[in-house]
Amino acid sequence: MVIESNIKVKNRQYSYSEIVEITDCFKTIVGEGGFGKVYLGILKDETQVAVKLLSPSSKQGYKEFQAEAQVLMIVHHRNLVSLVGYCDEGENNALIYEYMVNGNLHQHLSGLEYLHNGCKPSIIHRDLKTSNILLNENMQAKIADFGLSRAFAAENDSHVSTRPAGTLGYLDPESQASGNFNKKSDVYSFGIVLFELITGRPAIIREPEEDTHIVDWVYPIIESGDIQSIVDPRLQGKFHTNSAWKAVEIAMSCVPTAAIQRPDMSQVLAELKECLALEMSNGTKQKQGDRGQYDNFKKSTHNDLFAA
Numbered sequence: 001m002v003i004e005s006n007i008k009v010k011n012r013q014y015s016y017s018e019i020v021e022i023t024d025c026f027k028t029i030v031g032e033g034g035f036g037k038v039y040l041g042i043l044k045d046e047t048q049v050a051v052k053l054l055s056p057s058s059k060q061g062y063k064e065f066q067a068e069a070q071v072l073m074i075v076h077h078r079n080l081v082s083l084v085g086y087c088d089e090g091e092n093n094a095l096i097y098e099y100m101v102n103g104n105l106h107q108h109l110s111g112l113e114y115l116h117n118g119c120k121p122s123i124i125h126r127d128l129k130t131s132n133i134l135l136n137e138n139m140q141a142k143i144a145d146f147g148l149s150r151a152f153a154a155e156n157d158s159h160v161s162t163r164p165a166g167t168l169g170y171l172d173p174e175s176q177a178s179g180n181f182n183k184k185s186d187v188y189s190f191g192i193v194l195f196e197l198i199t200g201r202p203a204i205i206r207e208p209e210e211d212t213h214i215v216d217w218v219y220p221i222i223e224s225g226d227i228q229s230i231v232d233p234r235l236q237g238k239f240h241t242n243s244a245w246k247a248v249e250i251a252m253s254c255v256p257t258a259a260i261q262r263p264d265m266s267q268v269l270a271e272l273k274e275c276l277a278l279e280m281s282n283g284t285k286q287k288q289g290d291r292g293q294y295d296n297f298k299k300s301t302h303n304d305l306f307a308a
Contacts, residue, residue, distance in 0.1 A: 012084070012085040013085065013086060013087070013088065014085050014086065014087045014094070014096065015087065015089060016087055016089045016092040016094075018087070019041075019051060019053070019087050019092070019094050019096075022041035022042060022043060022049070022051060022096075023039040023040065023041045023051050024041075024042075026039050026053070027039070027040075028040040030050060030099075030103075031050070031052075031103075033131070033145065035052055035054060035055070035064065035065070035068075035145070036052065036053045036054050036055030037052075037053055037055065038050050038051065038052045038053075039051045039053065040099065041096065041099075043084075047084075047099075048099040048101075049084050049096050049097060049098065049099050050096070050097045050098070050099045050100065051094055051095070051096050051097075052094060052095045052096075052097065053093070053094045054093040054094065056091065062093060065088075065093050065095070068095060068145070069083065069086050069095060071123065072095075074119070075115065075119055075123065077111055077115075077118070078111075078140070078142075079111030079140070079141060079142050079143060080111045080115075080142055080143050080144075081097050081098060081100065081134060081142045081143070081144040082097065082098045083095065083096070083097060084096040084097060084098060097144070098136075100134035100135055100136050100142065100144075101135075101136060101137045102134075102135035102136060102137065102139060103134065103135060111141070111142060111143040113265040113266055113268070113269045115143075115186075116183045116186065116264070116265045116266075117264070117265065117266055122183060124181055124182060124183055124185060124186050125143065125186050125189075126181055126185065126186070127145060127167060127170075127189075128143070128170065128186055128189035128190055128193065129167050129169075129170045129189065129192075129193065129203070130193055130196055130203075132144050132145040133193070167203075168203075168204060169192065169202070169203030169204040169213060169214070170188075170189040170192050170193075170203055171188075171189075172184070172185040172188035172189065172259065173188075173257050174257060174258060174259050175188075175259070182259065183264070183265065184259035184260075184262045185259070186265070187254050187259075187262045187263065187264075187265060187268065188254060188255055188259070188262060190254055190265070190268065191250075191251045191252070191253070191254025191255040191262075192214060192215070192254075192255065194247065194250060194251035194254065195214050195215065195218060195251045195255075196214065197232075198230065198231060198232065198244070198247050198248060198251060199214065199217075199218065199230060199231065199232055200232030200233065200234055201214055201217065201232075202214070205217055215255055218230060218248075222248065222252070227241060227244050227245060227248070230244070230248060231244050239279075240278070240279055242278055243275055243276075243278040243279035246271075246274070246275040246278055247272075247275050249271075250268060250271045250272060250275060253268070253271075254268060
């Protein structure tokens with residue numbers, strides 16, 4: 001019996017028996033998410049791949065499986081994972097990706113700007129988080145997991161109205177309340193990812209008394225001007241004050257409650273490049289927690305970001 005796939009893509013279609021062979025009977029699990037488990041696979045030419053198998057009990061379903069396959073056929077960028085093939089055989093559904101040997105960012109970022117401004121129509125990811133940013137052997141970051149992504153119906157669309165999506169801690173408060181997701185929703189999530197990178201702390205900080213969102217944790221420390229207490233302690237103070245404050249400023253600009261106050265990803269990318277250049281060019285170690293640099297940072301930051 002031949003089962004016709006609903007996915008119209010050019011990538012190779014694999015049978016379920018081939019998936020079983022590629023993964024050596026699903027021997028090695030390399031990841032797991034709402035879609036299902038991800039297994040290590042080896043193609044006949046010895047190429048390593050990651051095989052994401054849709055679980056029958058998945059929170060996501062066949063619709064998200066189709067959406068992810070379609071998105072990865074449309075968009076191609078060095079900071080987006082590549083789709084090698086798929087299996088769409090009755091209840092057996094799988095996506096085959098390039099294998100990212102260094103796992104994801106949560107375990108250890110310009111692809112988003114391409115989705116927003118390089119694609120026509122624009123695409124919003126809607127579930128950007130550190131566990132959806134994978135790292136290859138050269139530690140190059142690539143965005144993955146497009147099951148919840150949506151494209152604007154037309155160029156002049158400002159948002160898409162849809163069912164709730166995303167992950168606690170990364171959700172844009174305004175979009176969560178209204179149900180209207182747009183490019184600025186992804187910008188908010190990206191800001192949370194930046195704060196995780198800067199601080200080394202998770203989006204939701206688990207504490208004995210109560211859980212704290214990373215933005216609520218970092219705000220009062222920013223107010224005090226104590227950059228040493230903000231930056232990941234594993235760096236042991238080996239960072240430059242100017243570039244650290246610049247990184248914090250960029251993250252802050254991404255997370256206002258009102259979407260209209262957030263920058264476009266192209267602006268965020270430009271600012272990050274400046275931040276990197278600042279770090280690379282700053283050859284003189286500066287005193288950590290320099291109050292003067294904090295004052296410059298606060299002057300250059302919108303006052304409403306510090307509002308209670």
